[in-house]
Amino acid sequence: MKILTLIMQTFRELVMRATLIVLLGISSIILIGLALALSSSTTDQGTTLLIFGLPATPPIPQADFESVVLPLESSLAGGLITGIVLLGIFATAGIIPDALEKGSIDLYISKPLARWEFLLGKFAGAVAVIGANTAYFITLAWLIVGLRLGVWDSAFLMSILTITCMFAYIYAMVLFLGLLSRSSALTIIVVFVYLFVIAEMLEGREGFLYRFVTSQGMRAAIDTMYYILPQIPAVRNAVIKQIAHQTMDWVPFAQSFATAGALYLFGTYLFTKRDL
């Protein structure tokens, strides 16, 4: 009950933030655009994808039409992931530092509420908001694609879960850094540097970093870093593959679940020991 109250409160707090309203607005504009732009035309030669009434593909046999639609859905999911990473982190990075301010945290922790419950409520609230946003975009996009193009792809709908899960991994880092630094600006900078520089370099370490690093010891250190930090780029690629009906690699999900979970638990432990 108390955790649910905190989830609802965090949900409310985030909905009030301009960044999430922008994300919702952009999602809505894209959805309206999709609804207006997408259509198909079927002739004896096959089905043609039309964008604003103009043929975007040659006629394709109906049975193969899905192969045109799946990349489109993957692109939509990829765009949503970028939006969530950029705006979602901006919107949620301040939750913990704001809550830890004097006069605010005192009110919460003086209530019959364990510290872990407080953090869980905040964590689940942030993930719930991004999950709701993802569900809004993916469900409506799925309906539009289904109604306009006749392709009802359940894998695309399932990506609501995998994208939300990916955000939960990222948010575990945001929460941990927010607890340590008490600064939303510093948290955003560190997470962005990690996601866009370090994680990408670690993901492509064999084709890029190893060209410059010849020492076996250093390579082992880089590998260790790769395995102890959440593999967000690998998770993102796995989500895209899932939508494109390619063989999905669950290892990054499991590994990131373990490392993000460890970060979350360590953050909770530090918070429990801290003087407020």
Place this chain on the structure above:
Amino acid sequence: MTAVETESLSKTYRTGFPRKASVAALSGVSLAVDEGKIFGLLGPNGAGKTTFIKILLGLTHPSAGEATLLGVKLPDTRVKSRVGYLPENPRYPPYLNGLQVLELFGKLCGLSSLDARRKAPGLLATVGLEEWRTMKAKRFSKGMLQRLGLAQALINDPDILFLDEPTDGIDPVGRKEIRELLKKLSGEGKTVFLNSHLLSEVEMISDTVAILDRGRLLRVGTIDELTAAGSAYRITHEGILPEELLLEAAALVIHIKDLDGTISVETNDAAELNRLIDLLRRHGITITSVLRVRSSLEDSFMHLIKREIPA
């Protein structure tokens, strides 16, 4: 029964890098607060008052010592359902209005949504915020935030209230209203633990007072005990006291001052006072009254604090 009991409670903060410097915020504080009383914890800034409360509420971990709250050994999260707390400078979610703030904290205290919603309007009326109940907390003045804080501290009908500088930013009329409310709550059997540096406020309502300075407990007692008539007297006389006589009198007592026919004097005991009166009478001074002076809480406080400051 005691509402709060601490035994050699200590807190040392590690500061600097690599955390080698230490600051003793509390040093072996042993204190007992009776149930149903208004207890005032006094001390200058940095005395350790807030640290003491924060340890009792589980916000800060003690370095040593033990504490019990309402008979429950700390730390214990569940006992906090019987506690209300108003922190210094409370900050509420800015997007919530007064009613929503109370509903939120009521639910965090374990009340059902319905109960919290039912109690909120009455509490806002009690603290004088009825008119502004739908105004967002971010638009509240400092005094209004304090009043709202008091209402949220009462939402769970607590057995003990911890109030950290509750009248900060509140006008004199509001202060009086809050004093009356606290007296009423105490009358209902609730314990009020008041943390303040406003001595006159505490003096007006507290049953018992403790004085804390630099983490050490200097004195505990009732207001009467702390401000008890001591060794200060006021002697009124007719005529003018000659300078030589005043010098001779000064040798008999701790301190003496003559101003417009009134001698303020501090003595070690009644015998000294009598020797002074004998001296004045021998010199033909007509004494019209001798009054024992009761010190204010502020005098006692300053006296204690000054005594503790090394020369």
